[in-house]
Amino acid sequence: MGYFYALLAAFLFGANGSVSKVIIEAGFSAIQLTQMRVLGAAVISGIVLLALDRRSFRLPPRQWPVIIVLGVVGVGLLQATYAFAIALLPVGIALLLEYLAVLMVAVVAFFFFKEKVHIRLWAAIALVIVGLIVVAEIWASTLNPVGVLWGLAAAVSLATYFLVGERQLKTISPLALSFWTMSVATLFWAPFSRWWTFTSETFTTVTSLGGSLQEITVPVWLLIVWNVTLGSFAPFLLSLSALKRLSATAAGIVATSEIIFAFITAWLWLQEALSTWQVIGASVVFGGIVIAQTARSSDVVVQADLALETGPIILPMELSEENNP
Secondary structure, rough: HHHHHHHHHHHHHHHHHHHHHHEEEEEEEEHHHHHHHHHHHHHHHHHHHHOOHHHHOOOOOHHHHHHHHHHHHHHHHHHHHHHHHHOOOOHHHHHHHHHHHHHHHHHHHHHOOOOOOOOHHHHHHHHHHHHHHHHHHOOOOOOOOOHHHHHHHHHHHHHHHHHHHHHHHHOOHHHHHHOOOOOHHHHHOOOOOHHHOOOOOHHHOOOOOOHHOOOOEEEEHHHHHHHHHHHHHHHHHHHHHHOOOOOOHHHHHHOOHHHHHHHHHHHHOOOOOOHHHHHHHHHHHHHHHHHOOOOEEEOOEOOOOOOOOOOOOHHHHHHHHHHOO
């Protein structure tokens, strides 16, 4: 069941990239989509916390600076840069670039935090570099360079979230961390998203699903509901359920299959076909990322889609016992 939950979460996360691209093509800007997504995730997380753990709403003052950094950089900027990337690149390649954060985190942990990493990290770096050269088809320049820069910016934002956020999981549950960072991201983008220009027609407008589903039309609000619930919050809960049944390393490797599901969904739905060389290059990069997932001794699982980290959930009672041995 652990592997089933992890695979289902990865599938929903991966498929959500295509949903996001359709929403952007329907007229939403990348920042507006980001605003709706983080707002929805914050509301759902808040409702669940209200029912299960109201003490999570009391955040110690010393944690606010870190939460603000995580919310602005690790969630707000991450979602916006990823949305800009999928507007210019195939969904799978945009997510592949974002997942380079796994490699960045391992390298930073080794050089700056003096953390022990396995020697296979260097093999992972070599694979990723070679694979990216092939994916980009540098000899033909087939990828949008601006889109690639947005994808790399998303990787830097995600790496920042992991490096700062995994240390916060020692004092706060993943669900509470999600609520607070999504709330901060919502407030951060509010002045820039032009939400006040939204009208009822903004959400009731009917749009085509595009690609192989060109003949099917749905209201935009339905795609946004999918994006927030089945594309964000539901897979997050599934990944938590998986982590209860699997080791962190196993769950992390399975979570990386999100990239494969993103490629397959975009190919079947949006007809985003890759060249033979790009498929080979993407496979090499994916292999490097999987190896990098196993290079660190960490109990945090990477879920790149919404910058949601899943780790051991620390309940308030457990915290009080730790503080009062």
